[in-house]
Amino acid sequence: MxxxxxxxxxxxxxxxxxxxxxxxxxxxxxxxxxxxxxxxxxxxxxxxxxxxxxxxxxxxxxxxxxxxxxxxxxxxxxxxxxxxxxxxxxxxxxxxxxxxxxxxxxxxxxxxxxxxxxxxxxxxxxxxxxxxFGSLLLVAPGTGLGGGLVLPGGRGYEGANGMALEVGHISVPFREDDGELPTCSCGLKGCAEAWVSLVALRRRLRLELAKPEWTTHPLNEGDTPVEEKAFKLRDFAEKGDQLAVQIFKQQGYILGYAIADMVRTVDPGLVVIGGGLAETTFRDQYMEWIGEGFAERAWPVYRNSPLDPDKVTTQFEWASGGxxxxxxxxxxxxxxxxxxx
CATH class of the missing domain: 3.30.420.40 (ATPase, nucleotide binding domain)
Known part of the structure; x- marks a missing residue:
């Protein structure tokens, strides 16, 4: 005691x-x-x-x-x-x-x-x-894409060398408009973090603003660096801006797709989504996009119990610790x- x-x-x-x-x-x-x-x-x-x-x-x-x-x-x-x-x-x-x-x-x-x-x-x-009292998988989009796994009873899982759960660096099959896999900050191509992170938002925004349909978008005005413009995307999304919503929708979908493979590996039962998006007014919509990506990739048993179809086998919640x-x-x-x- x-x-x-x-x-x-x-x-x-x-x-x-x-x-x-x-x-x-x-x-x-x-x-x-x-x-x-x-x-x-x-x-x-x-x-x-x-x-x-x-x-x-x-x-x-x-x-x-x-x-x-x-x-x-x-x-x-x-x-x-x-x-x-x-x-x-x-x-x-x-x-x-x-x-x-x-x-x-x-x-x-x-x-x-x-x-x-x-x-x-x-x-x-x-x-x-x-x-x-079960397991918990945290996935937290931020500057990068981090996370962690807690085992039943409250012990964190770090792996043999403290290097486990680099969730941002699992591979996803999504490609740029030109068919290329995006390069991640770690130097590899096709990582989830290359799609779901602040760094990825900057790249995506730069590519979108170069397209003719967004020539007159407010974020195309002036010479503000794209790094500063990316910080404004959440505000635009909260107001329903089409460009911002489109970018976050893609991000949420790919995040859900990636989480499906994480769940297939560790079957945590509870997935907590952290990062700054937990505090936005469009977070419910973002969680729906995550759910769409998850449903696309996850086997049915990771969504609902084969014994009780009404029982959800993988719960999603927003982080509460800030x-x-x-x-x-x-x-x-x-x-x-x-x-x-």
């Missing part, structure tokens, strides 16, 4: 902020979400200083001594295994090959669990669904791993 006087911190390291959450022995959040500036490109020692600030603020916000924090869950925006960063991503070069988990544990004097941000967000969505999901997931996991006495 957990020590009632102990608390557990979740630290989510992002490119611009470190988000932090504190939970008690019952996995209940204590105090507010804390945010401090992230300076990951300045090296891990600098970031450790930011983590110290976050822990200080968590303790102060909860009205406890910092020494009452008995465990830490940490997520990083990069591939890692056993506490060691494998790829630089947007981090400073000294992160790579360093035992980040071990160094942070030595610095704080408490045990540390570490994973990547996609896994952390999936764990957060699981923690927020207290009545769900920006705090990863920090919540890390605090929850720290409590699960380090909360027994």
């Amino acid at each position: 957990a020590n009632e006087s102990s608390y557990y911190a979740g630290l989510d390291i992002g490119g611009t902020t470190v988000k932090a959450v504190l939970v008690n022995h019952l996995s209940e959040q204590v105090g507010p979400l804390t945010e401090v500036r992230s300076m990951v490109k300045n090296g891990y020692e600098t970031t450790f200083g930011q983590l110290d600030q976050a822990l200080d603020q968590l303790a102060a916000g909860a009205g406890i001594e910092k020494s009452a924090i008995a465990g830490i869950g940490l997520d990083v925006p990069a591939p890692s295994s056993d506490g060691v960063i494998w790829g630089q991503a947007n981090l400073g070069s000294d992160w790579v090959g360093t035992d980040i988990r071990g160094k942070l544990s030595e610095r704080t004097g408490v045990p540390v669990y570490m994973t990547n941000d996609g896994n952390a967000a999936a764990l957060g969505e699981y923690a927020l669904r207290r009545k769900h 920006d705090a999901a990863a920090a919540i997931g890390m605090a929850y996991t720290a409590r699960e791993l380090f909360g027994e006495v």
Whole structure:
């Protein structure tokens, strides 16, 4: 049984902020979400200083001594295994090959669990669904296409080397107007992320705006870079703009198609869709487009039970944790791993 006087911190390291959450022995959040500036490109020692600030603020916000924090869950925006960063991503070069988990544990004097941000967000969505005891697959369109898998009982699945569930890099058979497979940011062709991500929206928007039918579209006015125009697409879609809706419809359909193959592999029962689209006014319509793509590719048994046709075998839900999901997931996991006495 957990020590009632102990608390557990979740630290989510992002490119611009470190988000932090504190939970008690019952996995209940204590105090507010804390945010401090992230300076990951300045090296891990600098970031450790930011983590110290976050822990200080968590303790102060909860009205406890910092020494009452008995465990830490940490997520990083990069591939890692056993506490060691494998790829630089947007981090400073000294992160790579360093035992980040071990160094942070030595610095704080408490045990540390570490994973990547996609896994952390999936764990957060699981923690927020207290009545769900099965598996959960998170798929989150953002700058890229990330995700994570939580197994029954609440343990995240990372694979042998911490490299599992790179959901954005499964192959899909969709092609550009010229018949070519689009090139993904990872360098491969035909990845789902090449269709479903902010980067993909920019490419798609550039191609569409070059077509004669969109010559007079408002987004074709002026010399604004396509990167800035892409950020406006959600606003246009919320107003029913034909071009924006067309682009998001294609994205949703391809995402659903890709999820069908993920479900065929891990059969999670529950698929949670994260990312910024969870907060849009057209999200129900987007979920319908996902459903259309899923129905096209998924076998009937992954949609409805052969024993009870009214029973849905794969449920879809929107993420509910928002920006705090990863920090919540890390605090929850720290409590699960380090909360027994």
